[in-house]
Amino acid sequence: MSDATKKRKRSSESPAAPAPAPAPAANPYLAHMQADGPARAVPAGPGALKFRETTVKQAEDLEEGSTNPFTGEAFSEQYRRILKQRRNLPVHKQREEFLKLMHKNQVLVLVGETGSGKTTQIPQFLVYDEQPQQTGMMIACTQPRRVAAMSVAKRVADEMDVKLGQQVGYSIRFEDCTSQSTLLKYMTDGMLLREAMIDPQLSRYSTIILDEAHERTLATDILMGLIKRICRSRPDLKVVVMSATLDAEKFQKYFDNAPLMVVPGRKFPVEIYYTPEPERDYLEASIRTVLQIHTCEDPGDILLFLTGEEEIEEACRKIKAEADALAASAPSQVGDVKVVPLYSSLPPAQQQRIFEDAPPARPGRPAGRKIVVSTNIAETSLTIDGIVYVIDPGFSKQNVYNPRIRVSSLLVSPISKASAQQRAGRAGRTRPGKCFRLYTEKAFMKDLQEQTYPEILRSELGSIVLQLKKLKVDDLVHFDFMDAPAPETMMRALEQLNYLGALDDEGDLTKLGEIMAEFPLEPQLSKMVITSPRFKCSNEMVSIIAMLSAPNPFMRPNDQRKQADAAKSQFDDAQGDHLTLLHVYNAFVENEESPKWCFNNYLNARVLKGAVNIRRQLVRLMNRLNLPMVSPDAPDGPNYDRAIRKALTAGNFMHVAHLEKNGLYLTSKDNQVVMLHPSCCLASKPEWVTYHEYVLTKKNYVRTCTAISPEWLLELAPEYYDLDNFPECESKRVLKRLQAKRQSGRK
DNA sequence: GAGCACTGC
Numbered sequence: 001m002s003d004a005t006k007k008r009k010r011s012s013e014s015p016a017a018p019a020p021a022p023a024p025a026a027n028p029y030l031a032h033m034q035a036d037g038p039a040r041a042v043p044a045g046p047g048a049l050k051f052r053e054t055t056v057k058q059a060e061d062l063e064e065g066s067t068n069p070f071t072g073e074a075f076s077e078q079y080r081r082i083l084k085q086r087r088n089l090p091v092h093k094q095r096e097e098f099l100k101l102m103h104k105n106q107v108l109v110l111v112g113e114t115g116s117g118k119t120t121q122i123p124q125f126l127v128y129d130e131q132p133q134q135t136g137m138m139i140a141c142t143q144p145r146r147v148a149a150m151s152v153a154k155r156v157a158d159e160m161d162v163k164l165g166q167q168v169g170y171s172i173r174f175e176d177c178t179s180q181s182t183l184l185k186y187m188t189d190g191m192l193l194r195e196a197m198i199d200p201q202l203s204r205y206s207t208i209i210l211d212e213a214h215e216r217t218l219a220t221d222i223l224m225g226l227i228k229r230i231c232r233s234r235p236d237l238k239v240v241v242m243s244a245t246l247d248a249e250k251f252q253k254y255f256d257n258a259p260l261m262v263v264p265g266r267k268f269p270v271e272i273y274y275t276p277e278p279e280r281d282y283l284e285a286s287i288r289t290v291l292q293i294h295t296c297e298d299p300g301d302i303l304l305f306l307t308g309e310e311e312i313e314e315a316c317r318k319i320k321a322e323a324d325a326l327a328a329s330a331p332s333q334v335g336d337v338k339v340v341p342l343y344s345s346l347p348p349a350q351q352q353r354i355f356e357d358a359p360p361a362r363p364g365r366p367a368g369r370k371i372v373v374s375t376n377i378a379e380t381s382l383t384i385d386g387i388v389y390v391i392d393p394g395f396s397k398q399n400v401y402n403p404r405i406r407v408s409s410l411l412v413s414p415i416s417k418a419s420a421q422q423r424a425g426r427a428g429r430t431r432p433g434k435c436f437r438l439y440t441e442k443a444f445m446k447d448l449q450e451q452t453y454p455e456i457l458r459s460e461l462g463s464i465v466l467q468l469k470k471l472k473v474d475d476l477v478h479f480d481f482m483d484a485p486a487p488e489t490m491m492r493a494l495e496q497l498n499y500l501g502a503l504d505d506e507g508d509l510t511k512l513g514e515i516m517a518e519f520p521l522e523p524q525l526s527k528m529v530i531t532s533p534r535f536k537c538s539n540e541m542v543s544i545i546a547m548l549s550a551p552n553p554f555m556r557p558n559d560q561r562k563q564a565d566a567a568k569s570q571f572d573d574a575q576g577d578h579l580t581l582l583h584v585y586n587a588f589v590e591n592e593e594s595p596k597w598c599f600n601n602y603l604n605a606r607v608l609k610g611a612v613n614i615r616r617q618l619v620r621l622m623n624r625l626n627l628p629m630v631s632p633d634a635p636d637g638p639n640y641d642r643a644i645r646k647a648l649t650a651g652n653f654m655h656v657a658h659l660e661k662n663g664l665y666l667t668s669k670d671n672q673v674v675m676l677h678p679s680c681c682l683a684s685k686p687e688w689v690t691y692h693e694y695v696l697t698k699k700n701y702v703r704t705c706t707a708i709s710p711e712w713l714l715e716l717a718p719e720y721y722d723l724d725n726f727p728e729c730e731s732k733r734v735l736k737r738l739q740a741k742r743q744s745g746r747k
Numbered sequence: 748g749a750g751c752a753c754t755g756c
Binding site for chain 2: 193194215308343398467552679
């Protein structure tokens with residue numbers, strides 16, 4: 001992030017650019033504001049390339065020359081070998097069409113299916129057309145995921161015969177692999193959004209490519225809105241919106257009827273089969289289908305999509321057992337199987353198993369088969385080559401936010417047509433494949449929605465609204481969202497930010513809000529961190545927040561639950577889970593971040609390392625914002641945990657539950673009946689708790705809970721706990737009594 | 748007395 005503030009200097013070290021920078025701009029950020037407009041002439045050199053006026057011939061001559069125009073070094077053998085492959089990619093045939101469209105238009109929508117080469121080639125076409133080393137402005141290409149940004153950058157660095165991090169680099173959270181000489185930068189969409197907060201015109205970029213736009217991540221959606229605005233004030237900015245599906249029309253319309261370019265993919269055909277009748281039990285039907293394929297179809301690996309960890313582990317056990325039984329009863333007809341589960345919380349070493357080979361054929365027996373049982377992670381994030389059969393039961397878990405009760409929940413829901421197509425496509429990556437859909441064709445046509453709802457329609461918007469306010473988008477109602485979120489969700493976010501003190505009653509960003517927006521955290525958490533110095537516990541709070549931002553660090557293998565629970569209890573704090581997390585963090589650091597220590601204590605070392613990383617980033621921000629890192633005077637004193645719990649309440653006062661006389665908790669104001677999650681370390685039920693999250697599963701649970709004192713609510717959040725505007729309930733009566741006592745005490 | 752689809756800053 002700080003990179004955006006660095007001064008960039010472009011030297012004329014490249015041989016293709018022997019002369020100094022063309023425009024007398026002192027500040028390369030402002031180059032686009034030069035009076036001579038966007039079509040600045042690049043000084044005549046070999047090829048005499050003109051900014052955005054180049055031809056395919058010119059580029060190809062340079063690519064086929066002996067010297068790399070960007071480094072001045074001789075092209076390597078590897079480079080030439082890759083160049084041959086690149087020329088065979090489908091997108092290469094349309095290089096001329098692409099350049100023409102880019103020269104004539106500000107925004108281009110590009111649809112390219114998998115295997116078209118769009119992600120690697122399009123940015124390079126632009127590098128040759130724009131010669132960024134001469135303009136001082138970069139080309140950015142966004143990706144929804146970190147690994148993609150990293151691996152594509154690596155590939156393209158090889159293709160351009162440059163060192164990764166030099167002319168081609170990437171930028172993701174925790175890692176900025178770019179330099180002064182970077183011309184092409186792959187980055188996560190979230191990272192570009194962060195940069196926009198420092199540089200609202202995105203003035204370091206001449207062209208921005210939004211890749212995988214069809215995924216409609218929160219960050220991509222916000223970026224599209226911002227970029228559409230920036231386009232008006234920066235006619236020199238060019239934009240390419242790349243999508244894998246044919247829903248391009250929506251993007252075209254949104255960008256004022258931008259032209260469309262379609263690049264064919266390179267895939268093998270996939271035959272689709274539907275069930276004649278709806279399946280009652282998709283899990284049972286899935287297992288049956290796996291076994292049918294295994295016994296009746298030609299060799300080739302199987303990918304089965306299920307919804308979650310538990311379901312996947314169960315399916316794996318059953319498939320393995322039944323396939324082994326079949327093989328035992330008919331050894332000459334049934335081959336061996338290797339059943340591999342895949343979901344994100346699986347440690348990387350186990351995730352790697354999906355790339356292992358299928359079991360070899362034993363003498364006199366059919367070939368073995370690999371069967372991967374996966375969540376949606378295999379739909380976009382991970383690609384497994386060699387899959388020939390896909391089984392799609394038609395469901396996935398989706399996060400849905402309900403603004404009425406202010407709760408997000410994970411629901412098993414039917415997938416969209418786009419998602420079903422994506423799943424089927426996974427069968428045709430290396431050769432023709434088959435996809436078995438466990439629903440009827442009629443259901444596919446009539447019941448499935450076209451696209452999955454974009455994230456922005458399913459999320460809580462607190463931090464998004466905060467970020468937009470920071471980006472000076474004041475009128476959120478009229479912000480040009482591609483899909484506008486529900487007004488009620490927007491209102492909830494504004495209300496929440498107002499209670500937190502980030503927005504004033506006019507809806508304008510306050511000083512506190514400005515600072516809150518700097519943190520890569522949910523607003524409540526930012527508030528806690530920022531307030532914590534006041535309670536002399538910022539050191540501790542930053543650790544807790546880092547732990548809350550990381551996934552669950554506690555391991556609980558099915559066959560060692562007792563031991564795992566015992567290990568966890570060593571860290572338990574009588575006052576609650578937030579403090580327990582603090583103890584775990586501290587113990588991890590005291591034990592020198594030892595993976596062995598983690599293993600012995602049923603903790604996930606990878607997750608804890610992640611927390612250390614997040615903490616470091618937060619401390620850097622605290623320092624930059626002049627927020628002191630302090631600890632309570634007496635770490636063993638009675639006020640130690642009190643200070644921390646009070647600081648927690650300062651941000652979390654909207655996540656409070658009160659124990660009613662009937663033994664149930666009710667959430668403050670919303671009056672939802674909730675229970676402490678079974679993983680909660682609180683032995684007794686405190687009358688008041690603050691919780692980190694509310695999870696809706698079979699029951700309503702609040703998870704990560706800590707005991708608090710009701711006085712703090714009245715003291716720290718008087719607007720939210722304004723008892724004249726409070727629904728009638730037991731907690732209101734308790735608070736009223738308390739308030740009366742406070743007032744009489746003051747007299 | 749039970750869970751955590753997947754990302755991202």
